Amino acid sequence: MPQKRLTRIIDQVQTRLALLKEMGIAELPAEKVDPVYSALRKLREEMGDCRRCELGKTRTCIVFGEGDPKSELMFVGEAPGEDEDLSGKPFVGAAGRLLTDIIELGMKIPRRKVFIGNVLKCRPPENRDPLPEEVKECRVFLERQIGIIRPRVIVALGKHAAHLLMGGNDPISRLRGNWGEFQGIPVMPTYHPAYLLYNSSGKREVWNDIKQVLQFLEKENSR
Numbered sequence: 001m002p003q004k005r006l007t008r009i010i011d012q013v014q015t016r017l018a019l020l021k022e023m024g025i026a027e028l029p030a031e032k033v034d035p036v037y038s039a040l041r042k043l044r045e046e047m048g049d050c051r052r053c054e055l056g057k058t059r060t061c062i063v064f065g066e067g068d069p070k071s072e073l074m075f076v077g078e079a080p081g082e083d084e085d086l087s088g089k090p091f092v093g094a095a096g097r098l099l100t101d102i103i104e105l106g107m108k109i110p111r112r113k114v115f116i117g118n119v120l121k122c123r124p125p126e127n128r129d130p131l132p133e134e135v136k137e138c139r140v141f142l143e144r145q146i147g148i149i150r151p152r153v154i155v156a157l158g159k160h161a162a163h164l165l166m167g168g169n170d171p172i173s174r175l176r177g178n179w180g181e182f183q184g185i186p187v188m189p190t191y192h193p194a195y196l197l198y199n200s201s202g203k204r205e206v207w208n209d210i211k212q213v214l215q216f217l218e219k220e221n222s223r
């Protein structure tokens with residue numbers, strides 16, 4: 001960047017900070033100044049009251065996703081369920097509590113320190129599977145979220161997230177536990193927590209998959 005332009009930007013920032021100080025504002029929340037926070041906020045604003053697919057007519061809330069946009073770890077599920085549709089937050093029902101336990105009790109990471117999103121941002125009626133046309137319309141939002149956050153690793157929860165991120169059509173029972181990739185980011189597919197509510201035998205497999213993620217992050221962070 002040319003020196004003159006840089007000096008002008010620094011002057012502008014100093015002027016703004018001085019003004020804020022005069023107004024009694026000593027600190028700015030990260031989301032006001034960090035480009036990752038503001039890019040995510042802008043994406044949400046762009047989505048607005050999205051009606052790109054039919055789910056826009058039946059949902060209560062868009063569930064954009066939540067967590068730390070600077071996290072090295074991102075979880076991607078399928079779609080909001082009833083509790084999520086009503087609250088606007090991802091993974092807050094029974095499956096969500098299980099996911100929270102996996103993150104907080106198993107991985108020893110506060111849930112707020114990871115980012116959690118879904119393939120679809122609106123609830124399919126009666127929690128049916130996402131339709132191909134819905135995924136086609138909505139995937140751009142998830143892809144842009146991932147592009148903004150650029151986590152070190154993504155955990156794909158269930159077949160819909162795994163298929164979107166890794167391609168193919170294999171059952172999750174075959175995919176789980178084997179690393180894939182999305183735009184250069186390692187992806188670990190595993191069972192969706194909702195599946196574990198009715199198939200507790202899958203918990204051990206999920207924990208094995210999660211341990212691989214922890215080992216990967218440990219190795220990355222020790223470099």
Ligand code: SF4
Nearest residue numbers: 050052053056122138
């Ligand atoms: S599911 Fe996605 S594409 Fe469809 S209305 Fe909701 S936000 Fe828009």
